[in-house]
Amino acid sequence: MKWQIPGINLKLQHEPIQEEINEAIRQVLQHQAFILGPEVGQLEEAVARIAGCSHAVGCASGSDALLLALMALSIGPGDRVLVPTLTFFATAGSVARSGAVPVFVDIDPRTFNLDPKATERILRLQAKSDRCKAMIPVHLYGQCADMDPLSELASEYNLALIEDAAQAILAQYRQRPAGSMGICGCFSFFPTKNLGAFGDAGLITTRDFGLAERLRMLRNHGAVQKYVHASVGINSRLDTLQAAVLLVKLRYLEKWTLLKQSKAEFYRTAFQEAGLSHAEQTYPGQKWPVVLPYPAHEGCHVYHQFTIRVHRRDELRSYLASKGIEAVVHYPVPLHLQPAFSFLGGKVGECPEAERAVQEVLSLPIYPEITEDQQNKVVEEIKNFYTRLA
Numbered sequence: 001m002k003w004q005i006p007g008i009n010l011k012l013q014h015e016p017i018q019e020e021i022n023e024a025i026r027q028v029l030q031h032q033a034f035i036l037g038p039e040v041g042q043l044e045e046a047v048a049r050i051a052g053c054s055h056a057v058g059c060a061s062g063s064d065a066l067l068l069a070l071m072a073l074s075i076g077p078g079d080r081v082l083v084p085t086l087t088f089f090a091t092a093g094s095v096a097r098s099g100a101v102p103v104f105v106d107i108d109p110r111t112f113n114l115d116p117k118a119t120e121r122i123l124r125l126q127a128k129s130d131r132c133k134a135m136i137p138v139h140l141y142g143q144c145a146d147m148d149p150l151s152e153l154a155s156e157y158n159l160a161l162i163e164d165a166a167q168a169i170l171a172q173y174r175q176r177p178a179g180s181m182g183i184c185g186c187f188s189f190f191p192t193k194n195l196g197a198f199g200d201a202g203l204i205t206t207r208d209f210g211l212a213e214r215l216r217m218l219r220n221h222g223a224v225q226k227y228v229h230a231s232v233g234i235n236s237r238l239d240t241l242q243a244a245v246l247l248v249k250l251r252y253l254e255k256w257t258l259l260k261q262s263k264a265e266f267y268r269t270a271f272q273e274a275g276l277s278h279a280e281q282t283y284p285g286q287k288w289p290v291v292l293p294y295p296a297h298e299g300c301h302v303y304h305q306f307t308i309r310v311h312r313r314d315e316l317r318s319y320l321a322s323k324g325i326e327a328v329v330h331y332p333v334p335l336h337l338q339p340a341f342s343f344l345g346g347k348v349g350e351c352p353e354a355e356r357a358v359q360e361v362l363s364l365p366i367y368p369e370i371t372e373d374q375q376n377k378v379v380e381e382i383k384n385f386y387t388r389l390a
């Protein structure tokens with residue numbers, strides 16, 4: 001479908017920097033170090049700096065970043081790992097790929113992130129079995145999870161704290177960058193992310209030298225030197241070509257993020273001026289039809305998504321589609337109810353906040369180049385939809 005207002009428009013992002021990207025690719029074609037070439041190290045250094053960490057290890061995807069983190073921490077069969085039930089599948093998929101079992105936890109309904117109270121309740125129950133080895137808070141939609149109470153719980157229960165920062169490059173929590181607060185942080189450079197490659201790519205940040213070394217080994221078949229393998233790793237290297245593209249795009253990331261933040265503020269004001277929402281309105285007091293993203297705990301939200309809560313969501317989404325506006329549901333099924341995890345026996349009612357959120361969340365078009373006219377059109381059509389219902 002050709003959208004009048006797409007959810008994201010990468011063409012607009014790439015056109016002005018096409019020449020720089022062509023040049024970066026040309027250089028890789030010249031030096032021919034397609035695997036772990038110099039651009040990979042340069043990208044690792046740059047992202048480590050952004051995330052306030054001393055080390056970063058590139059890999060093939062955000063999903064592999066999570067898997068490698070679990071492997072490097074020796075988490076596998078027999079272990080349990082806490083994950084929020086509202087996230088992209090890969091957070092829990094990677095746990096299952098490691099051989100460990102994901103334990104699904106409900107979310108804070110305001111931020112959509114892992115709820116520390118629900119986490120504590122589960123830990124009290126799980127603690128008896130002593131098999132819970134890690135926790136993976138996700139910084140969903142570009143806003144950090146409530147890391148202070150989660151870190152305390154991780155220390156109390158002796159859990160490795162792995163941040164899923166796939167959606168949160170440049171986000172902060174109380175002045176601390178995403179990716180710097182756990183034992184490691186896992187990033188995705190999937191093309192639609194705030195920093196997106198021209199294909200799959202990912203990276204892990206850490207302050208732990210030993211962990212970084214294990215990650216480097218594991219991403220390269222467990223090799224300690226050519227054809228000598230200390231353990232069984234995987235092939236998950238970050239392509240040099242992708243690193244070259246990402247290095248160019250990294251020059252613009254801050255500017256793009258500031259633009260996205262200003263677009264988010266524009267929506268906020270426009271929804272309030274249209275009488276569709278109110279600055280003070282947070283879930284659950286739904287007096288107005290639109291609940292805006294909740295900027296929590298002095299954080300810096302990078303708006304990977306601008307996700308609102310609405311009632312009659314599916315009807316609204318279809319109505320917007322009929323007007324050429326692409327709005328997306330992140331995510332329609334919580335992970336404890338995914339068919340792939342049915343063997344774990346998840347039941348409706350176990351995570352009520354996530355189960356409600358999946359009925360109500362809607363991500364609106366947001367990208368650095370979206371115009372005020374386009375944003376006004378989105379708000380106007382949402383207003384038309386609810387006016388017709390009234």
Ligand SMILES: Cc1ncc(COP(=O)(O)O)c(C=O)c1O
Pocket residue numbers: 061062063064087088090091138164166167187188189190200201202
């Ligand atoms: C929260 C979250 N975790 C993990 C991933 C996996 O990243 P990738 O698609 O690069 O494997 C994604 C990206 O799609 C994500 O949004």
